[in-house]
Amino acid sequence: MQFKKLTDSFTLSNGVTIPCVGFGTWQTPDDQSGIDAVKAALACGYRHIDTAAIYGNEESVGAGMRGSGVRREDVFLTTKLWNAVRGYDETLAAVGESLEKLGTDYLDLYLIHWPNPAMYRAQWAQKNAESWRAMEKLYREGVLRAIGVSNFKPHHLDALLQSAEALPQVNQIRLCPGETQAETVAYCARRNILLQAYSPMGTGKIFGDPTMREMAARYGRSVAQLCVRYSLQRGWLPLPKSVTLARIAENARVFDFAIDARDIETIAGLRGSCGATNDPDTVGW
Numbered sequence: 001m002q003f004k005k006l007t008d009s010f011t012l013s014n015g016v017t018i019p020c021v022g023f024g025t026w027q028t029p030d031d032q033s034g035i036d037a038v039k040a041a042l043a044c045g046y047r048h049i050d051t052a053a054i055y056g057n058e059e060s061v062g063a064g065m066r067g068s069g070v071r072r073e074d075v076f077l078t079t080k081l082w083n084a085v086r087g088y089d090e091t092l093a094a095v096g097e098s099l100e101k102l103g104t105d106y107l108d109l110y111l112i113h114w115p116n117p118a119m120y121r122a123q124w125a126q127k128n129a130e131s132w133r134a135m136e137k138l139y140r141e142g143v144l145r146a147i148g149v150s151n152f153k154p155h156h157l158d159a160l161l162q163s164a165e166a167l168p169q170v171n172q173i174r175l176c177p178g179e180t181q182a183e184t185v186a187y188c189a190r191r192n193i194l195l196q197a198y199s200p201m202g203t204g205k206i207f208g209d210p211t212m213r214e215m216a217a218r219y220g221r222s223v224a225q226l227c228v229r230y231s232l233q234r235g236w237l238p239l240p241k242s243v244t245l246a247r248i249a250e251n252a253r254v255f256d257f258a259i260d261a262r263d264i265e266t267i268a269g270l271r272g273s274c275g276a277t278n279d280p281d282t283v284g285w
Helices: 032-044 058-067 088-102 118-141 154-161 182-190 210-219 223-233 245-252 261-268
Strands: 009-011 017-019 048-050 076-081 109-112 147-150 170-174 194-198 237-239
Touching: 032 048, 032 058, 032 245, 058 076, 058 088, 076 088, 088 118, 109 118, 109 170, 118 147, 118 154, 147 154, 147 194, 154 182, 170 182, 182 194, 210 223, 210 261, 223 237, 223 245, 223 261
Parallel strands: 048 076, 076 109, 109 147, 147 170, 170 194, 194 237
Antiparallel strands: 009 017
């Protein structure tokens, strides 16, 4: 799959198109700096913004979108259902709250953020099914253009699919150098579930990795650019994040070079270079 610009798209299983690189907003403040980051991303050409209820910044994301001068229909907007909320009515209410904070009447993608919240651990499958049923209702009504999950492993997806009428179109998981989640990736590929790579640069430790630094120097690129490009070449949709204007622009300049196959394998094999990934069945939230 050859992408040439930020607005080139993957096509989801329901036919909805989604720009190939998203702008992540985890840890982006809900203040003027957050507004400015979103505006800067859209000014650089991003047309895909990813947030979540738990990030606490939906209002600044919405304000940044409105202040950008870019039409709402030209931006692909994602947010997520947090772990404290499960159930049919509760999920309908959560979507409504996110819509109000974001200042929009529809979402391009809505995700269940984690599959096995600590407070619902004894009944996670049932609770996910109830929330999914609400999401399917809003999907049928056009309030949600696409629906999906995040941090789901195959056994979580198998449980959801026992009662789901609509297959998740997206699974957003942690994919970065050394973290390939091969079983989940293969499962989603078989079912045409698009994989989004959150934290494509890991925890930040990757910037000091000597292998990545050598490779970046050899390609004449930054380590961050290599990480974003690596995700695209693996067939994943990366979600780089930054509030630094220069880095927001830098992370978008990944379409005029390619990483060779041997270096792709080297990056994939950098085990531990980005720190550990949380186990969704044991997280404390």
